[in-house]
Amino acid sequence: MDQKDTEMNEKGVSSSTSGVVVQVREKKGALRAAIPYMPFPVAVICLFLNTFVPGLGTFVSAFTVLCGARTDLPDRHMCCVFWLNIAAAFIQIITAIVMVGWIMSIFWGMDMVILAKERKSNRFGRT
Secondary structure, X not given: OHHHHHHHHHOOOOOOOOOOOOOOOOOOXXXXXXXXXXXXXXXXXXXXXXXXXXXXXXXXXHHHHHOOOEOOOOOOOHHHHHHHHHHHHHHHHHHHHHOHHHHHHHHHHHHHHHHHHHHHHHXXXXX
16 A cells, blocks of 8 residues: 555655645736736726727726736836737737637636636635
């Protein structure tokens, strides 16, 4: 039995006799990491705008960065993050012609709402 536990631990699988903790972190690209953590109502409005006019909600969210919204790019200057969001909005508008931008725009809006919910739960000490 001990040999089996040892083999499982070498492979990184948790067994009943040892406590292996595995942490998973999502690696985000520059555009995805530039999505700001906005207040929940603003994120919902941006999702609504992105659903009906691709890129418009992303364009609006770019200005929240200038108003102090936090992003996952703390080492970049706010103007750089602003322009990354403008670039994402531009990509969504240009590629909306072939539906790719529209789908990307909707997913971008959903990410904004998810990040806003995370911000809200972290703000009040919930996990």
